Amino acid sequence: MAVQRTGAVTLALVGYLFLVEIVSGVLQGYYVPLIPDLVKHLGIRDADFNWFEAAQLLLSAIVVPVLAKLGDMYGHKRILLVSTALTAGATWWLVIAADFPTFLVAWALQGFYVVWLPLEVALIFDRARRTRTGPSDTRRAAGYLVVALETGAILGALGGARVFAALGENVPGTLAVPAIAVTLVFFAILFGVPESTPTRGRSLDTLGFVLLTVALLTLTSGLTFLRINGPGAWWVYLLMGVGLLAFVPFGRHELRHRDPAIDLRMLRQPSMWPIQLTAGLVGISILGAQAPLSTFAGTEPSNGFGLGLGSAEISYIIGGYLVSMIVGALLFPQLSRWTTPRIAMIVAAFFVAAGYLAFLPFHDTVAQVTVNMVIAGVGSGALVGAMPAAAAAAAPRGQTGVATALTNTTKTIGGSLASAVFAVVLVSLAAEAVTSTAASLAGYLVVFAICGGGALAAAVLLFFVPRLAFADPADDTDIPTPATVPVPD
Template sequence: MTTTVPSGRTSLGVSASLIGRLFCVELTSGILQGYYVPLISDIVTHLGIHDADYNWFDAAQLLASAIVVPILAKLGDMYGHKRVLLVATALTAGATWWLAFAGSFTTYLIAFALQCFYVVWLPLEVALIFERGRRSDAGVSRTRRAAGLLVVALETGAIAGALLSGILFTATGSLPATLALPAVCVTLVFFAILFGVPESEPLPGRRLDSTGFAVLAVALLLVTGGLTLMRAQGPGSVWVWLLIALGVLAFLPFGLIELRKDDPAIDLRVMRKPAMWPVITTAGLIGISLLGAQAPLSTFAGTDPANGYGLGLAASGRSLLIGVYLISMIVGALLFPLVSNWTSPRWALIIAAALVGVGYLLFLPFHAQTLQVLVNMLIAGLGSGALVGALPAAAAAAAPRGQTGVATGMTNTTKTIGGSIASAIFGVVLLTGASETVTSTAASLTGYIAVWLICALGAFAAVALLFFVPKAALVDAPVESPAASPVI
């Protein structure tokens, strides 16, 4: 029997309560992402390490998140998205408290890597919202609106985190006390989830494909490990390409294993659906600019103009530039549901990806002045902000019941892989011609142009792929609803 639930007063009330609590979760996620960056120099001094060593913390967290997100997303589909969200939050809280009191390179590295569990929060939240929305005739559009609000929380938290950490450290002079604040925030949202978020309804009789996940973990570990090694040793190392090649080859047995399973770790049959594979691939292509290009943009803004390029901005100026970029992402996230209603979800995705491409393409002729760079980042930020929440929501809309978490998690995993590949490549191309610069630490203009061009081409490739999404996909439709199920 097909039933629909109208979007009435009661449904909006409960939905607002749910979104409000998840808003707090993503606000905390943003704090975690923005809080530590202004403190990097102080953390390096506290641990007694070199500046370059901090890169290993980011690399370790990237490696860990690429592995845990698919597994936790699948467990959410099996046992309930709220339950797994609680587990991920508890593990994140434990790691964040450990960070506050870590006193050596090794302990900080382990704690920072284990903090990666927060990366699965957004995919699980989108899956949870959409699974409850399946009982409504407006579940898809409601998920898009909710995802946009969650991205607003994420970027607002990133801005707040960057501001709060500097203020608190200046006031206290104590790094452990400063690092305790995000731990307190994560602990509080655990209880917000526990007492305020309803559970989704997993399908019974599911099994965890341990063999498939083991092979997938090995493949991801080899590929991302090779990319991390590339950043450390450069592309000339034989070990870099050996690890990457082995990782790519490991995906072949993974595919064969999964296609033979009734309940695979990643259902490749679902992933190759016309409404799914362009969305998953787009996440990887957008990850190039979203995760890979932020450090080059920051260093370009700080480069001394004596080199013939660069903006020469101090730390405060660079922070302002990044803050404006994050605000544009918030605006993009809020506009996406409106554009989807005016056009269609498919066209809204295409427009968002095109904005990212145009923004980075404009860097090629226009990068000499701060205003030019600001305009470019505003355009790219509008598209990026729209896509951060829209892609998981689109994947959820295209997934069958029981695979929503895996689908939303895959957008995160491919985005991480895209960012990893880009980060490794950008680290190499920025060294091209660097010996000719005036200041010894500056990268080359040729390298920066290559970075912007790669970001633009990746976004335009996503635009082309999104045209393969069926015109009628990702829209609201009546869905099957169990009679005894609660409604939102």
Template sequence: MASAPPIGSRSPGPRIGRAGAVTFGLVGWLFFVEIVSGLLQGYYIPLVSPLARVLGIDDPQFNWFEAAQLLVSAIALPVLAKLGDMIGHKRILLISSALTAAASWWLIFAGDFTSFLLAWALQGFYVVWLPLEVAIIFSRARSTGVANATTRRAAGLLVVALQLGAIIGALLGGRLLDAFGGATMPTLAIPAIGVTLVFFVVLFGVPKTAPEVGRRTLDLGGFALLGLGLLLITSSLTFLRINGVGAWWVWALLAAGLLSFLPFGWYELRRKDPAIDLRVLRTPSMWPVQTTAGLFGISVLGAQVPLSTFVATDPAAGYGFGLSASSVSNLIGAYLLSVIIGAIAFSFVARRTTPRLTLIGAAMLVGVGYLMFIPFHGTVVNVVVNMLVAGLGSGALLAALPAAAAAAAPLGQTGIAAGLTNTTKTIGGSFSSAIFGVALASGAVGAVATAGSLAGYYTVWLICGGTAIVSAVLLVFVPKLAFSDPPLVEERTGTEAP
């Protein structure tokens, strides 16, 4: 029989060893899944104009595809995440990857606007992959005693994979189209093949997670009310971007969407197993995280297009640098590199401080980075420095928010908690896309009739920076040791190890 460790020594290593096994054994498979997820997000960007020509539409009409996918993603994500908690996260990951693969293959043969719109919208099921992966990792690591630290480290690696996939996709899309002589069918087959491989990687490489005992009913009424609210809000924001602030019915639609959450809340608080447990959402460890995710979506999903148009604008407009498309790509690449560094650094910094303080610091970096644009935007170096600062914070938040939500959730609700960070982030991105579009479309400037006003860019930077600072303030209200693992405890003495 093995002897007990000496009194005063640390507990033996299986706890940390098992956590390492969870990280490197499981994340290796999930790393590939997120590479493909990033590929889907970056691959189609350089193909927008060629695909529009094939479909016989103008470039701006392509926004309808993005709006449809956003709507499907926002509504489907909480339902799928909840089903993951009920019947197993791997099972729903398989189903969502199969649906995404089917939609990706459909895109190849969709030769008209309507069928392409439906296929593109259904491809949005991939947004649930990361929350489900976080839930799988947290569930597998729960018995190690360091589930929170393990999940933070693994989430950072998954965000790295996501960003690498986006870079690879952006680089491959246009080049493969040229290599195939402008033929869109073989070009679109590449992401379809990738998603198909995801299905088999999940099937054979990802272990099962046991569903929570007793959770066998889906709150269809709650999800119907939630879906109605999300439908009204996302639709109103899309129409706001298209019709502008002068359309009163757009604001009425937005108000109806917001008001729909009143009956939703009344209904959910009376359910034994609600679609969204509002009692959990209002705990001090959860509501600041979900609010931060929504505010963070404003900058991480809404600021990249304004950045690109700002640096590409002809200086004759009174601002901008007239950068070529390749130079803009290099600038975006530098930003994504800083996002990767921030995602990797988060778990290391959290280990030496606390997850709460690291979250606050990450939000502050995002806020400072964007607010620096207001006085410092006159040179390319200014822009690069500002984006590197914001990118470090953004990478940390991308990794931290789903992991923090999973850590704050009760047993059996990790999937839906992590998924809600994506839902609120998406709503924040929809809001910023609509508001920024209106702010920048404020009329001709100088000698460049197509350029927006510099005041519009000030609005973008102020909103992005201000909402990030507000997030940092809200995170102060999180309990000091939230999202931390319990201290290492001596089994023999019941005292904390030194």
């Protein structure tokens, strides 16, 4: 089936992007089992590795909106190639980086891969919008991309340690494997993916993006420093306050600009703002709960709770969670067809809420924890693909990339906020623990309650979405088509 067929979301197009997301998942899972060995290789402390994650989150929050807007202006494939080239360069830099500063910079720059999924969904919807089944085709394709993402994460988590052992614990050789994968996927995009149709006459709102960068940088930096330095550092609250206040001049500028960096009027649409808030609320559990879940499973039962599992056993629970996300991503398009996309997203959000709230009474055995994680994983997998697809369907022409990317940005902010809050909660409620390094059961229950409550709030917000939002025009001829964004002559 030809990739270049006009207006078609072909099997070949989805197949090439499937490969891209496989590599994206590998990048997210490959390094996790190697962290202790990377710490030794760089001669740093375990706690110093937090800076790598923090730097990559900061970069992703800043660059994703900019690259998405450039994709709307110049073509999503072109910017996908640029971000892949930057990711490949950073991944090769990790191979030769031998000290903390250079490794930190390279690790941060590798974070350009986070824009891949929003650009891919925007590219798919650009081709699909020419047909009457564009929204459903995009949902189905986004589900397949999430399957690829989680499959890649499983392969990466399983393969990292094995490659390290097979290469005689050679760190540079082990780090070269993902670098080769990213390089190969660049050529897959170059030769296999068609270009989208950019909107002509657009301009880049440079001042708007500068103001947005300042606001996001100060806010997410404050959240990161709160997690690292603890609640006793008063200046982190000042930094977060400055970040929040920085959104005021940004908003005023955007409302005056003819072609804004972020169209705030678009975000006020009833089919858009619940999606963006849902992304932030679901990011609490998807991104923020990973570390608490691992430490809870590894806590010794002598503390009165915990499973006392080793890293190998914990990986099985995480693997079950990732597999359940794949199931959720595959079920979501089918459920949307049986009901409506809005109802399917509400059901998925309730699954996430049910999974985490079930931790409150059921957390004593491996079976209970695994079942909770599987329930939450089904809902999370459905929403990871559904949110950018829904944002694309609700966006005006010329704003697809920005709309899909904002779901990633709000998810990142939600995850950063949750990580900081969870770190504070677990430290402040650690007095009840028997061992000095463990948190308390009360702290973990608060974390699980916040995750479940956030997902429950997301489900309620989605009821405000119009009944037939994100549905195919063929399903209801009264569904309004998003207007084209006004641009300068």
